[in-house]
Amino acid sequence: MRIACTVNGHTRVAENVWAGESLLYVLRERFGLYGSKNACEQGECGSCSVYLDGSLVCACLVLGGQANGREVVTVEGVDAAGVQQAFVDAGAVQCGFCTPGLIVATHDLLRRVPQPSDAQIREALAGNVCRCTGYAKIIEAVNMAAR
Amino acid sequence: MEFLQPATWEEALAMKAAHPEAVPIAGGTDVMVEINLDHRRPETVMDLTPIRELTEWGTDDGVLRIGAGVSYTRLIDELGDRLPGLAIASRTVGSPQIRNRGTVGGNLGTASPAGDAHPPLLAADAEVELASTSGTRRVPVREFFTGPKRHTMRQDELIAAFLVEPAPGPQQFSKVGTRNAMVIAVCSFALALDPARRRVGTGIGSAGPTPLRAVDAEAFIAGELDWDGRRPPSDATLSRFGELVAAAAKPIDDVRGTAAYRRHALAVMSRRCLAWAWATPPHLWGGGARSAPEGL
Amino acid sequence: MRVGESVQRVDGPSKVRGTFAYSSDLHAEHMLWGSTVRSPHPYARITSIDTSEARAMPGVHAVLTHEDVPGMKLYGLEIQDQPVLAFDFVRYGGEAVALVAADHPEQARRATQKVRVEYEVLRPVTQAEDALRPDAPRLHPDGNVTRHVKIRHGDQVARADVVVRGEYEIGMQDQAPLGPESGLAVPDAEGGVDLYIATQWLHVDQQQLANILALQPEKVRLTMAGIGGAFGAREDLSMQAHACLLALKTGRPVKISYSRPESFVGHVHRHPGRLSYEHGANTDGMLVYVRARILLDGGAYASSSTAVIANASCFAVGPYRCPNATIDGIVAYSNNPPCGAMRGFGSVQNCYAHEAQMDKLAAALGMDPVELRIRNAMETGTEMITGQKIDGPVPVAELLSRVSSMPLPANVSRPLPVYGEGKGGAVGPADLTAMPGGVSNTTHGEGVKRGIGYAVGFKNIGYSEGFDDHSTARVRLSVIDGRPRVEVHTAAAEVGQGTVMVQAQIAGSELGVNDIVVLNADTRVGSAGSSSASRQTYITGGAVKAAAEAVCQRVLGLAQSELHPASELRIENDNVVGGDGRQIVPLATLLGDAVIEETREFHPRATHRLDPETGQADAHMQYAFAAHRAVVDVDTELGLVKVVELATAQDVGKAINPLAVQGQLEGGAAQGLGLAVMEEIQVQDGVIRNASFTDYLLPTILDMPPLRMDILELGDPNSPYGLKGVGEPPTISSGPAIVAAIRAATGRDIRRVPVRPHDLTL
Structure with missing residues (x-):
């Protein structure tokens, strides 16, 4: 099948797609946008967080065809320079595999709640699993970006 | 694998009639896991996300009719005051990413005994609206589940909506998981009080082949509660209620917990939920509008 | 970049933008996808394997079994006992039996199901x-x-x-590193192969692959791809040999990337x-x-x-x-x-x-548990049970007294009501995220009891028992566009811990040059050993230091004169300066077109094998210590645990990059918390029942509490800069402190981890 959608502001088309391909697979292997990560492919880790029509979702749980005609923003296209710099400055990045998902999820949190409390940060990022940092520096980064 | 994408509800029903094997997909939080992990290879998948009607809700003759495609996030944001039990349960569903995508329609369609929406729908005596090209019918949620991941739907039917009365009284929901977020229920419990009718509704999740009601517990506590004086129930009454809830469960030992623990936890949660519901301040008993804190 | 400064990650910008290439992000023209046929049985005799149907499937280019392994059919880090592809027997559920390469991963998956393996199922040994x-x-x-x-x-x-x-x-x-086992094998025209891979130890992979593929090591070239965490999971081969076998067979690049369930059976x-x-x-x-x-x-x-x-x-x-x-x-x-x-x-x-x-x-003694520990604490010179007299700082008593004297978090909340849900979360004053059970609304304070527990632990740093631990570093100084540049090349795996900064900081400190580039790790330089045993900063750091010192000596040799003997010179801020700090000559002028390159191996002091009958020996090179205090709230009726706070004190000898040290202490403690209260691979009759992140639960941001840290820098006289390995001690005592706190809260004799709700209630 054919999938046409807007990704990071550009129209992208994939031909000869197997109907079982997830949006995550399409982004990575069809469009070469490897920033969204394939850690669990069951919505449990948040590493593939993207915006789909402005809503934060796990790209692995969107069937490629469902993105047809829709607008996708990935970590490569999200306007989140402040969040990204805060993650580097705070030391919130180690192996970095969870980081792209956290950048998009943090961007989503801060656009809804510009000055989140500790509890709000934790609840908003509960779907983004990090195995390296123990989260302390991630919370620091979110606070840094919110200032 | 074939991918169908109807643009309208009529088209969806026609496609489902023509492709009864088609697996409907909305938020994808169940179907995509099975596809990604190679547990399932449906011949046909039908995308319901383009259908606007499914994402709408409204009130009809005092009853809420909520489209099967309304996300958990929207249930919390838009209906949290009218359906507090379902909203508390919705907050425990996965993560923000999952709540943005996942729907009650999908939860019902999967019919997992662990589905978080089921206990509050059981407790509130909600109905499921099923549609096909041959018409529409409404099935009480209490009759909808027939076995593990099985329900009363026909192959040609789709879930259009669920119908539920705005909470006529306090509602609660409680769920045990072994981490503090993002967890499938070890077991869960929902409670709904209907003071005008002096009825109590219950729902048990993840402790039986299907979501269950605790019918004996409902009858017992409805008779014990001091509906007029609103005196708190005695510890003995709460304990008995908990015992009856635990007795209604049909749990097994599995990877998430033991049967004995599930019964134990249901007794504790049901006691607590009842105490919390009963202690709800009077101005919140009617399920009317409440101010909610700003934020998330 | 200097030793002791908090330095931001050089790979940080690309990681936050999503452009950093991990091993699962690789792609090559005409690439095939590899997939693995795995045993459903924990123990069985293989009676036949029929690949004919799979070979005929659409898009399939190769189907391989043990018969296609040209070299050694067994591999292993210490004992070569594991088949590259199973023959005669399978010994665990999920063992690799055959391989498929196809144009699309779905074609590969479908074909693996058509490989017909006949098993005679045997009764497994499961305990x-x-x-x-x-x-x-x-x-x-x-x-x-x-x-x-x-x-x-x-x-x-x-x-x-x-x-x-x-x-x-x-x-x-x-270990659950988030990056799945993955890599890309690219065959060359001369029968060799290039493997782009995420591994903890390039050279031991290379040696094992050369044996398996029956190739000279120089025909098997490994280049490090981005590593999505490791924690021990990438010590052994997973898909490395399989991708190379398929690439050499098909003559096409082959990518293998495990799914999460496959990852659970794909690493130890x-x-x-x-x-x-x-x-x-x-x-x-x-x-x-x-x-x-x-x-x-x-x-x-x-x-x-x-x-x-x-x-x-x-x-x-x-x-x-x-x-x-x-x-x-x-x-x-x-x-x-x-x-x-x-x-x-x-x-x-x-x-x-x-x-x-x-x-x-x-x-039993009626003593305070911290006091008992302090009374028995090891000190410098204490003889271990292996007979080794432990040297260097041994601050066990100090670590314990420091964690026990840190302020305690505020007390447990009173029961507070929650009536429902609103846009902002719970309607009612309770912050459910602070309760055991969290937003699942299991308690508003009912049944909650607080407990405090302590633990202290230690372990060896580096390889032990006579293994020749060593690393190799090549340091090259040249002038690029008028500026001196130092390139550091090692094979050390950057698993997320930050060895790339440590190497740059050490080279920067030793050479006084501002522009330091750490090259990507590969097998064109000597072995660095593994990124494991908390050893890389010590051993590869030591190698970089030695090579940088050698480069420095040659520079100073060039710069010396009768007026300024080399012994009085040093390099500072891209200039050779005298003892008084005054510039003698800019490095760029001194060097011109010259390139100064030195390669050094670093070997720490030797260790010895444990006596087989008495276990006595100086078996270990360095020891590192940490202590933890845990504060928990337990819902004693439901058996749910909220870790309220962790506190730790650890001696790191010398913090080369304090920001990264903190990250190790925080992340290590989180993995300790995981084992204490939620993480367990459940194996029944030899088969994993929870091989997914739905049922293998990792701590989320709502599970991991704040960590108070007291980082000591006591300086080990034997190590470079006095440093100690940092990575593992945080994972050792954090969990035991949590379990001690749960015992204190519940009064229960807990003998098993992870602690499950039914252990605390039934």
Whole structure:
């Protein structure tokens, strides 16, 4: 099948797609946008967080065809320079595999709640699993970006 | 694998009639896991996300009719005051990413005994609206589940909506998981009080082949509660209620917990939920509008 | 960049933008996808394999079995006992049996299901104890005992006034790095192969691959791809040989990337264990003896089991003076998934036991548990149970007194009502995220009791028992566009810990040059050893330091004159300066077109093999210590735990990059928390029941509390800059402190981790 959608502001088309391909697979292997990560492919880790029509979702749980005609923003296209710099400055990045998902999820949190409390940060990022940092520096980064 | 994408509800029903094997997909939080992990290879998948009607809700003759495609996030944001039990349960569903995508329609369609929406729908005596090209019918949620991941739907039917009365009284929901977020229920419990009718509704999740009601517990506590004086129930009454809830469960030992623990936890949660519901301040008993804190 | 400064990650910008290329992000023209046929049975004889149907499937380019392995058919880090592809027998559920390469991953998956493998199913050995029985099936030619470490120290029949005994059980933990096992193998025109791979140790992969592929090592070139975490899971081969075999067979690049369920059977895990302890002490609390039997289940293949059991045995008593010890550490084969390296490496399992024992002993003596520990704490010069006199700073008492004197978090919340949900979360004053059970709304304070617990642990840094631990660094100084630049080249794996900054900081400190580039790791430079055993900063850091010093000496040799002998010169801020700090000559002028390159190997002091009968030897090179305090709230009616706060004190010798050190302490503690309260691979009849992130639960941001840290820099006289390995101690004592706190909150005698709700309620 054919999938046409807007990704990071550009129209992208994939031909000869197997109907079982997830949006995550399409982004990575069809469009070469490897920033969204394939850690669990069951919505449990948040590493593939993207915006789909402005809503934060796990790209692995969107069937490629469902993105047809829709607008996708990935970590490569999200306007989140402040969040990204805060993650580097705070030391919130180690192996970095969870980081792209956290950048998009943090961007989503801060656009809804510009000055989140500790509890709000934790609840908003509960779907983004990090195995390296123990989260302390991630919370620091979110606070840094919110200032 | 074939991918169908109807643009309208009529088209969806026609496609489902023509492709009864088609697996409907909305938020994808169940179907995509099975596809990604190679547990399932449906011949046909039908995308319901383009259908606007499914994402709408409204009130009809005092009853809420909520489209099967309304996300958990929207249930919390838009209906949290009218359906507090379902909203508390919705907050425990996965993560923000999952709540943005996942729907009650999908939860019902999967019919997992662990589905978080089921206990509050059981407790509130909600109905499921099923549609096909041959018409529409409404099935009480209490009759909808027939076995593990099985329900009363026909192959040609789709879930259009669920119908539920705005909470006529306090509602609660409680769920045990072994981490503090993002967890499938070890077991869960929902409670709904209907003071005008002096009825109590219950729902048990993840402790039986299907979501269950605790019918004996409902009858017992409805008779014990001091509906007029609103005196708190005695510890003995709460304990008995908990015992009856635990007795209604049909749990097994599995990877998430033991049967004995599930019964134990249901007794504790049901006691607590009842105490919390009963202690709800009077101005919140009617399920009317409440101010909610700003934020998330 | 200098040693001791908090330095931001050089790979940070690309990681936050999503452009950093991990091993699963690789792509090549005409690339095929590899997929693996795995055994559904934990133990079976293979009677036949028929690949004909799979070969005929659309898009399929190759189907391989053990017959297609040209070289050694067995591999392994210490004992070569694991088949590249199974032949004759499968010994665990999920063992690799055959391979498929196809145009699309779905075609590859479909074809794997058409490989017809006939099995004669055998009764599996599913408990290590059963494997030791004389009538157990022999899973390997040398029997089922992979290694038995005996430690016989002091009086073997010592008696004591107070005796406490305990039995402890540790569940199987997964490293769960978020990046799946993955890589890309690209064949060359001369029969060789380039492998782009995420691994902890390039050169041991290269050597094993050369043996398997029957190629000279120089025909098997490895380049490090981005690593999505490791924690021990990337010590052994996973898909490396499989991708190379498929690439060499098809003549096409082949990518393999495991799914999460496959990852659970594609790498080794932390050994589950059963530990029996007896502690004897005098009435004043001084330890008289410890007797212990530690039985670890190594699963189907040896991996690094022989070294893990050595650690579990050597550190069985904890960081305490103990004049008499009888330790039997046994690791056995079974038909469970293979176990090997994970952060803490044998010191995690025993810490749960020795710390529970110390608390029991304190209770029996009516003593404060911290006071008992301090009274028995090791010091510099203490003789370990292996007979080694421990040197360097040994601040066990100080770490304990520091964590115990840190302020405590505010007390448990009173029960507070929650009536419903609104846009902002709970309607009502309670913050559910602060409660055990979290937003699942299980308690508003009912049944919640607080507990406080302490633990201290230690382990070895670097390789032990006579292994020639070493690393290689090449440092090259040249002038690029008028500016001096230093390139540092090692094969050290950047697993997320930050070795790239450490290398740059060391080169920057030694050479006084501002522009430092750390090249990507590959096999064109000598081995760095593994990014494991908390050793990389010490060993590869030592190699970079040595090579940089050698480059510096040559520069100063060029710059010296009668007026300014080399001994009085140094490089600072891209200039050669004199003893008074005044510029002698800019480096760029001095060097011109010259390139100064030096390669050095660094070997730390030697270690020795444990005596097979007594376990006595100077077996370890360096020791590192950490202590933790945990504060927990337990819903005692539902058995749910909220870890409220962790506090730690750790001696890091010298913090090369303090920001990264903090990250190790925080992340390591989170992995300790995971094993204590939620993480367990559940194996039933030899098959993993929860091979996914839905049921193998990792701590989320709502589970991990704030961590108070007290980082000591006491300086080890033997190591570069006085540093100590940092990565593993945080994972050792954090979990035992949490379990001690749960015991304190509930009054229950908890003998098993992870602690499950039903352990606390029924």
